[in-house]
Amino acid sequence: MNKISNYQYSFTVVLDLEGYKLEDLEKLKLSLDKQWIKNFNLIVLEKNKETFEHYNEIIENEKNDYIIFLKEYEYIENSFFYEVLKAINTQEYDLIYTNEDFIKNNQFIDVRYKSNISKQLIYSFNYIGKSLILKTSFLKKIKGFEAYNSTESLFYDLVLKAIESTTNIHFIDSVLFHQNLDLKKNHNSENNLVLENMINRTKIDVEIKEGLVANSYHLKYLIKNKPLISIIIPFKDQGKLLQTCLNSIINLSSYENFEIIGISNNSKEKETFRQMEIFEQKDSRIKFIEYNVPFNYSHINNYAVKNYSKGEHIVFLNNDIEIISSDWIEALLQYSQQEEIGCVGAKLLYPNNTIQHCGIKVGGENVAQHFLAHLKIENTGYEYRESLVQNVTAVTAACMMIKKTLLEEIDYFDENLTVAYNDVDLCLKAIRKGKTNVFTPYCTAYHYESISRGSDKNGEKLKRLLQEQAILKKNNKEILEKEDLYITDNIFNQMQVQIHDIKNKSILKKIRIYSKPIREKIKKLFKGCK
Known part of the structure; x- marks a missing residue:
């Protein structure tokens, strides 16, 4: 804590609550009230214009160092700003993103573990989502958000623009964002349009195809010159x-x-x-x-x-x-x-x-x-x-x-x-x-x-x-000596759960499953556990 407080950064949290009042969103309100470090301002959007226009207006006028955009169905971990400050205290990143989990009927149902930037994966599937912390000056540099109706597509486009513009991106391998699916409304995805706009910006020779699984894409690049x-x-x-x-x-x-x-x-x-x-x-x-x-x-x-x-x-x-x-x-x-x-x-x-x-x-x-x-x-x-x-x-x-x-x-x-x-x-x-x-x-x-x-x-x-x-x-x-760039230990362990049909996921908190003998032992011990 002392090391971090030696250099303070300021944050703005933008709340887009879709008609809800903050007082009615108990988890969101508590997550803000109980932050370990309270160096942030709140802006609650009033819905009198398109979301992207609101966001861009805030970016244009914002003086704080970093911006976080939260919807009514999201809330953040109590250690959120502490973890973010730890990261930017070592380097002023343009974009930071984290893992996130999902809650339904007050029950945890899933977690999305992510990894470092995989350009080919983000073209195939929007694995990063909107669990983002964005540097204000960088947002101004890339001219903020484009016009999309879908929240997912709004942030997908922003992430792609960021990847095109900077390598100064950092991934925090912790669950710092939470989504309450009971409050989340489904909007028609415009991700195909997002990819089309990316192709127009980058001038790559590629055709967009549907991927092998739902909500995924296959960018099919033109073969040049038919080489031997x-x-x-x-x-x-x-x-x-x-x-x-x-x-x-x-x-x-x-x-x-x-x-x-x-x-x-x-x-x-x-x-x-x-x-x-x-x-x-x-x-x-x-x-x-x-x-x-x-x-x-x-x-x-x-x-x-x-x-x-x-x-x-x-x-x-x-x-x-x-x-x-x-x-x-x-x-x-x-x-x-x-x-x-x-x-x-x-x-x-x-x-x-x-x-x-x-x-x-x-x-x-x-x-x-x-x-x-x-x-x-x-x-x-x-x-x-x-x-x-x-x-x-x-x-x-x-x-x-x-x-x-x-x-x-x-x-x-x-x-x-x-x-x-x-x-x-x-x-x-x-x-x-x-x-x-x-x-x-x-x-x-x-x-x-x-x-x-x-x-x-x-x-x-x-x-x-x-x-x-x-x-x-x-x-x-x-x-x-470093962790794999793209398959983190968290991702790898989740893969082993599915491959070996391990019912008791809590075992992963105790054992890192790297080797086949260990995986086989766990499979025998825990197959059929409730």
Whole structure:
């Protein structure tokens, strides 16, 4: 408290109460009365003009440092201004946002845990909402609010304008806003119009499509110049797997300008060489090379890219992948072609129709964790993350696209990582170059994981796995010491509740669920708890 009070900031709370009196809104009134720090003024709107006009008039005349806009159905945590002051005492952020929860019939029903700014996710789904603290001078700079009837769309547009104008944005991973759904009126969303206006402002070549889940969107970027794509597939024998993989690419792919470079690493079976010959004759875009060195995933892929690839973009693809979406290359390429984006990953399913990969959480006990692994595809994960394009810290190279020029710039895969963590390391190198990585659910495939190599969970393979984990930690110490940018511990734990059908959520207050053994133990202990 003393540290914070050394530098005071002033706040204005704007109350838009839709005909209610503050005295009638007990929770809102109490939340303001019981603030630990009371350095704010109140403005109660009188409804004699459009909401956005009221807001902009206040912004134009406001002298206080920060503004918070509250509706009649909202109230704030007693520690609200204390937590906000803690943040801006370290840096004067232009925009701050927090987690929020929802109450109905005086009962808590849900919480929306958020994460740092994910540009691709906010284009897909308005995950930030209106739990905002806004710097007054910044609001004046971006000219405040645009004309929308829907409160959600009013603030969605504001957030998008903010992201376009500043990176000085901060997320407080605490529940500081509460919504009383009994008082909330539903308005027709204008989010499609919000996105159209964003596209007009930013001049991006994109088409707005409906997303895979309700109230979500898919921004489909125009593919530029139809570049050549080099698909790199290392393998050792397993001719049937290779056949399935190659047939799925040839028979399904709607994008035709690609080459496939298959790298045989110490294959011995006659059937494998027969399949190689058949496919080379079947399609001139396919060629095979033999590179019979001790297995090193990183070295083999680097060798193929450096010596044989001609494409502008590289797809690293496991031989145990079966493509099931026809526009899978376009789905990856529309992001890979963007300068700011590094690695792009796919939605991968196990043969039993559970999720294998939707992105990787980095940091924590296990260093790198597939955060939605084992979710049944007929179920929905937390906040529909398996169905939304979003920024992620890392993606698997079982199916990954990256610009060849960027791959060269970040010096390819680290060849000290012979089997594990090489993809995570590559993604983190891209981040250190100022890029962001992306997961897209519009590239979908089956992944018959590790059939070629077997498991890494025992003996010499486990020893090697731990050694390579140590290399990853050494290479990326600064990033790994921090919480994942996009999948916070709160979000990850909620995902595990849904994946493993844990009824007693209070267990999460006691245990951080990072590793599979812990998750399995909790599943057995608490399945069926009331």
